[in-house]
Amino acid sequence: RPRVLSGIQPTADSFHLGNYLGAVRNWVALQETHDAYYCVVDLHAITMGHDPVALRNRTRISAAQLLALGLDPDRCTLFVQSHVPEHAQLGWVLSCITGFGEAGRMVQFKDKSAKAADTTTVGLFTYPILQAADILLYQADQVPVGEDQRQHLELTRDLAQRFNTRFGRTFTIPSPFILKDTAKITDLQDPTAKMSKSASSPNGIIELLEDPARSAKKIKSAVTDTGREILYDEENKPGVSNLLTIYAALTMRTIDELLEQYEGRGYGDLKKDLAEIVVDFVKPIQERTRAYLEDPDHLDKVLAVGAEKARAVASVTLGEAYQNIGFLSPT
Ligand code: ATP
Ligand code: MG
Numbered sequence: 497r498p499r500v501l502s503g504i505q506p507t508a509d510s511f512h513l514g515n516y517l518g519a520v521r522n523w524v525a526l527q528e529t530h531d532a533y534y535c536v537v538d539l540h541a542i543t544m545g546h547d548p549v550a551l552r553n554r555t556r557i558s559a560a561q562l563l564a565l566g567l568d569p570d571r572c573t574l575f576v577q578s579h580v581p582e583h584a585q586l587g588w589v590l591s592c593i594t595g596f597g598e599a600g601r602m603v604q605f606k607d608k609s610a611k612a613a614d615t616t617t618v619g620l621f622t623y624p625i626l627q628a629a630d631i632l633l634y635q636a637d638q639v640p641v642g643e644d645q646r647q648h649l650e651l652t653r654d655l656a657q658r659f660n661t662r663f664g665r666t667f668t669i670p671s672p673f674i675l676k677d678t679a680k681i682t683d684l685q686d687p688t689a690k691m692s693k694s695a696s697s698p699n700g701i702i703e704l705l706e707d708p709a710r711s712a713k714k715i716k717s718a719v720t721d722t723g724r725e726i727l728y729d730e731e732n733k734p735g736v737s738n739l740l741t742i743y744a745a746l747t748m749r750t751i752d753e754l755l756e757q758y759e760g761r762g763y764g765d766l767k768k769d770l771a772e773i774v775v776d777f778v779k780p781i782q783e784r785t786r787a788y789l790e791d792p793d794h795l796d797k798v799l800a801v802g803a804e805k806a807r808a809v810a811s812v813t814l815g816e817a818y819q820n821i822g823f824l825s826p827t
Contacts (some may be wrong), residue, residue, distance in 0.1 A: 500530045500673065501636035503577065506554035507693045510705035511561050514681035514691035517745045518642030522675055524566035526640060527802040531805060532572035533634045534562065539584065539626060540575050543610065543619040544694065556795055557785070561704060564784035575802035577630065582810035586629035589605045589817060590655050591643035593662070594625050603647055611695070628652040633810040635668040643679035644690055646672055663820040678745050684718040687734035704778050705785060711770035712780060715739070726766055735764065746777050
């Protein structure tokens with residue numbers, strides 16, 4: 497079975513529709529066909545400043561949501577990144593083969609640091625290197641992520657190739673696995689920007705765990721475009737196109753079918769129907785998430801089992817990397 501690895505940050509009280517449609521939905525599918533490793537990447541979640549109590553809560557809420565969305569600990573390995581110390585250890589090694597300028601070209605760092613210039617940390621800068629370690633430790637063949645991660649995946653591939661060339665074959669070179677249709681779900685208020693846990697305005701983001709009535713309201717007040725025709729045109733009608741993308745993905749229908757259904761009808765109709773679809777989608781997820789959170793001991797046990805399974809793989813890879821780079825093994 498080919499192997500996949502992916503992660504999600506516990507940087508908010510809830511995931512959003514972009515996280516689900518761009519990434520987690522695919523994680524659920526890949527459990528059936530792949531040897532799948534998924535982690536809540538808490539080490540990444542401290543790069544922009546955070547509250548310790550919130551982080552711990554959000555880590556559990558993230559795990560609960562992943563289970564509620566369909567990850568099955570019997571069919572995948574679900575764990576918390578900080579439970580597997582090898583991530584930070586390999587991250588250091590990889591940082592020593594990454595060019596400073598190379599890291600400086602990462603667009604996500606430029607975006608995020610530009611918005612918080614005074615508080616930008618070295619951790620935010622080296623984040624993509626740690627992400628490379630996350631992936632390479634598991635010898636992942638594929639990495640199911642949204643479009644925003646493509647550049648980081650490119651860096652991961654470069655680092656793996658570089659390490660292998662300099663120190664001998666150690667890492668599998670991973671490929672991105674990006675679902676084309678839902679690779680970038682955009683912000684409802686700013687349909688050229690991606691929907692984001694940390695950067696979107698409250699009205700721009702549909703949170704899976706928010707009051708569904710609130711989600712419905714946000715969809716109804718989503719920025720659309722002048723004009724009245726419902727067309728799929730990312731360039732000129734990014735707002736409507738985003739709504740169509742979400743609609744199609746949640747109902748397993750094609751955009752063409754939707755265009756036919758809404759021919760001659762207005763934005764209001766489309767939004768009203770989509771609001772209902774989203775409400776129906778999130779309600780059971782919220783119930784299941786709540787149920788998992790009611791039993792935190794069980795949740796922690798699931799994560800402990802996952803960490804053990806993850807470590808079994810990660811420690812072997814780290815051992816090989818340490819050996820190949822020339823560290824003396826402890827006796
Ligand atoms: P943050 O703003 O804290 O970076 P985020 O919303 O970008 O949060 P992440 O935890 O960084 O979420 O990413 C988790 C996964 O969700 C990644 O695979 C990422 O590519 C994907 N993803 C995030 N936002 C979107 C989006 N708007 N559309 C499609 N996929 C997305
Ligand atoms: Mg992100």
